[in-house]
Amino acid sequence: MLYATDETGERIKPYPKERALCPWCKSDMTSVCGDINTWHWRHLTKQNCNYKGETEWHRAWKTLSEKYGCHVEKIIGNGEHIADVVVRDPRQCKGSIIELQHSSITAEEVIDRCEFYLKNRYKTTWLFDFTDKYESGHIEFTELDGTGNPMILNQKWQKRILLSLVSESFYPKFGRIYIDIGKEKIFMIRKVYENGNGWGYFRNKKYIFSKNL
Numbered sequence: 588m589l590y591a592t593d594e595t596g597e598r599i600k601p602y603p604k605e606r607a608l609c610p611w612c613k614s615d616m617t618s619v620c621g622d623i624n625t626w627h628w629r630h631l632t633k634q635n636c637n638y639k640g641e642t643e644w645h646r647a648w649k650t651l652s653e654k655y656g657c658h659v660e661k662i663i664g665n666g667e668h669i670a671d672v673v674v675r676d677p678r679q680c681k682g683s684i685i686e687l688q689h690s691s692i693t694a695e696e697v698i699d700r701c702e703f704y705l706k707n708r709y710k711t712t713w714l715f716d717f718t719d720k721y722e723s724g725h726i727e728f729t730e731l732d733g734t735g736n737p738m739i740l741n742q743k744w745q746k747r748i749l750l751s752l753v754s755e756s757f758y759p760k761f762g763r764i765y766i767d768i769g770k771e772k773i774f775m776i777r778k779v780y781e782n783g784n785g786w787g788y789f790r791n792k793k794y795i796f797s798k799n800l
């Protein structure tokens with residue numbers, strides 16, 4: 588978590604040897620300020636908190652999103668969820684949410700989260716960390732027409748989640764689905780077919796913060 592709260596409820600960033608409160612469960616948090624990872628907060632003791640911890644991948648994306656004027660770790664509704672990133676969009680009253688997903692998740696959980704945020708008047712775009720899948724050869728990309736963009740996405744295993752998410756009903760009701768393969772650009776999926784393969788575009792990372800709807 589990049590922000591904890593002080594006794595007055597103010598959001599505070601970590602600095603060395605500091606204590607603060609979890610904005611979700613209100614228990615004590617301690618700052619983790621090392622030389623390698625992004626400075627962050629973690630629970631002082633193991634808590635039964637909805638906040639399940641996060642990876643350096645999450646922190647790097649949150650840090651980048653703040654550079655583009657986004658709000659991170661926003662509590663939505665009555666505290667049922669903390670949105671990773673909220674993109675402010677003047678065309679909508681509230682903007683849209685980007686969920687950063689590193690661990691595996693079912694399509695049902697994704698849709699439930701989207702429906703919850705939609706009830707609170709946010710659309711939701713998802714960014715999946717598929718770096719491991721890409722590096723282990725589970726997914727690969729081939730050129731469609733020699734221009735380098737669009738690209739064909741080939742999935743070798745675990746095809747179901749993308750197939751069920753990138754359906755006719757997901758967009759434009761919710762946001763887009765992107766995948767991060769640990770490269771300079773992220774991949775915006777436009778279509779997935781019955782066989783699990785599909786196509787889309789590689790985009791600069793900042794694209795997700797500005798044009799994700």
Ligand SMILES: [Zn+2]
Pocket residue numbers: 609610611612613614630634636637638
């Ligand atoms: Zn907590």
